[in-house]
Amino acid sequence: MFNVVRNMFQKMNNYCKTQLIYDYEAENKRALIIKPWQIENFFKLIDEDLVEFLKYDKCYRLADNYLIAMVFVYFIRADLPVDDYTVINFLIALYLALAMEEDDEELLQDIENWLESADETLNIFQKHKFFFQQIEYRGAISRSCCENVMRKINPNHEIWKRQRHVNHSGAVRDSKRRRIRCPRCR
């Protein structure tokens, strides 16, 4: 009897913690329904398996807070099962996010190198194609959707503090670029 009641409360508790994020890019403005296990596994991936990659990306050019929020939304859109919360899928999704937002072949090549070092036999093109299908070819994500993710999903996590310096955004003019230096560049 005790177990039944406990399980019921557990279920209710999980239900209450389910997050809704409005996905403004979707044609019918449907909400993303985010379950606690999805949040838990996404941050497990970040905290345990991506430490080296995130440390390597010291200026947050490959993975700043917005791109990581996009990857999170892609994972939800793709409705990945728990076993697919992997480094490879993270990098595949990140590549897609970068390709949507930046026009920089060098950064994309850098992610490809990480993918190759994670699995030499991986057919990156096939994997991209498959992932893109899984998110139903909806690669665009609005800034406000990313901001909602940062505000609602584990908001105090260090990962959301990865704000890219203005110098590393494509929009800064060269004259301005020289004056403002990114403190993380050596």
Ligand SMILES: [Zn+2]
């Ligand atoms: Zn820098």
